[in-house]
Amino acid sequence: MNIKFMAMRKIVAMFSMALVLISLGSLAVKGLKFGLDFTGGSLIEVQYSVAPQLDDVRTLLADGDYSDVTVQNFGSSTDVVVRMGNAYTPTLGDEVLSTLRNNGDVDVELMRSEYVGGQVGEELREQGGLGMLLALVIVMVYVAVRFQFKFSVASVVALAHDVIITLGIFSLFDFEFDLTVLAAILAVIGYSLNDTIVVCDRIRENFRIMRDTPPTELINDSINQTLDRTIITSMTTLFVLLVLFFYGGESIHNFSLALLIGVLIGTYSSIFVAANLLLAQNITREDLVPAPKEELEDDMP
Numbered sequence: 001m002n003i004k005f006m007a008m009r010k011i012v013a014m015f016s017m018a019l020v021l022i023s024l025g026s027l028a029v030k031g032l033k034f035g036l037d038f039t040g041g042s043l044i045e046v047q048y049s050v051a052p053q054l055d056d057v058r059t060l061l062a063d064g065d066y067s068d069v070t071v072q073n074f075g076s077s078t079d080v081v082v083r084m085g086n087a088y089t090p091t092l093g094d095e096v097l098s099t100l101r102n103n104g105d106v107d108v109e110l111m112r113s114e115y116v117g118g119q120v121g122e123e124l125r126e127q128g129g130l131g132m133l134l135a136l137v138i139v140m141v142y143v144a145v146r147f148q149f150k151f152s153v154a155s156v157v158a159l160a161h162d163v164i165i166t167l168g169i170f171s172l173f174d175f176e177f178d179l180t181v182l183a184a185i186l187a188v189i190g191y192s193l194n195d196t197i198v199v200c201d202r203i204r205e206n207f208r209i210m211r212d213t214p215p216t217e218l219i220n221d222s223i224n225q226t227l228d229r230t231i232i233t234s235m236t237t238l239f240v241l242l243v244l245f246f247y248g249g250e251s252i253h254n255f256s257l258a259l260l261i262g263v264l265i266g267t268y269s270s271i272f273v274a275a276n277l278l279l280a281q282n283i284t285r286e287d288l289v290p291a292p293k294e295e296l297e298d299d300m301p
Contacts, residue, residue: 005223005271006216006279012272016161023168030171035083035178036116041068042088043081043114044096049107051077054250057100064099070176072251079111088115128182135189136160143200148287151200154277155193158269162192166262180255188262191237195230195270202226203278207285215283219275227271234267 036043054071057080061069068085082096093113100108136156144152163185170177202222210218241263244256 002220002224003227004220006220006275009272009276009279013276016269016273019165019168020161023164023171026168026171027164030174032167032171032177033174035176035181036068036070036085037179038177039085040116041083041085042092043083043112043116044093045074045079045081045111045113046097046100047109047111048078048080052080052106052108054080057082060099060102061096064096066096066099070250073249074251083116131182132163132185132189135186139189139193143197147200147204150278150281150283150287151204153281154274155196155200157277158196158274159189159192161273162188162262162265162269165265166258169261170258175257176254178254180252181258184255184258184262187259188266191259191263192266192269195233195266196274198229199223199226199270199274203275203283211285215279219279223271223275230267230270234263237263 054073057071058069061071061082061084066084066086068083070083072081072083073079074081084096086092093110096113097108097110100106136159139159140152140156142152143155166185166188167177169175170181175181199222202225203219206213206218206222206225210221213221238260241256241260244252245260248256
């Protein structure tokens with residue numbers, strides 16, 4: 001197999017730029033739909049005598065005019081946690097409990113009712129953003145030391161590309177962004193970097209071996225040589241994430257969704273974006289292999 005990936009580099013570059021611009025536009029105009037972990041709100045835990053259908057719980061709360069409601073199992077199928085954007089009051093737990101009892105038709109007890117502070121959410125947003133920036137800086141330094149500066153630029157831009165598009169999809173489709181999604185974004189950085197490093201390592205080795213091959217053909221060959229590994233790794237990861245997405249429950253639904261998006265975008269960027277950026281920087285063999293030192297001529301008679 002010898003796919004001419006770099007023959008599509010201009011089309012791919014325009015496609016990636018379009019995705020990034022759409023994502024940035026959505027983030028600037030709509031922003032992210034932050035969960036209660038970031039915005040603050042009320043948390044109520046109840047325990048049923050018989051495991052309820054979570055959709056029925058959501059319907060009862062929606063009919064009770066409660067806003068921004070998230071319903072999840074907590075520990076067991078009979079324990080349910082309700083997170084909502086309604087302002088917290090000392091009687092909120094009893095009011096929600098009355099709604100869930102549905103005029104006495106449902107046996108449910110209140111376990112706890114508390115407020116999740118918005119101040120904590122603000123600190124989480126700031127620290128989460130700083131964490132992602134720090135991860136990108138560390139990656140750039142590592143790749144610059146391990147490979148070469150042009151590789152570090154390509155790797156970090158590819159990682160930023162993956163993060164921006166993943167965040168953009170969450171913004172565009174109003175998916176809730178909570179702590180589990182932030183954890184998934186950081187995991188995407190690690191996953192995408194691993195794929196990119198494998199491709200970069202093969203490109204570096206081939207520059208030392210295939211001395212007369214033009215950079216475009218050499219990068220095509222390098223991607224083709226690592227393609228089987230990339231596909232197998234990505235497909236294996238996607239199978240697991242699909243199971244988590246459909247059967248893992250609501251508590252990790254957004255986490256698995258963010259990873260699904262990130263793995264797909266990360267695989268794409270490892271094949272196309274990083275290599276495309278190397279060519280844009282005019283990577284050559286001389287960038288990786290130091291020129292031999294000229295022997296000093298002996299001027300002595």
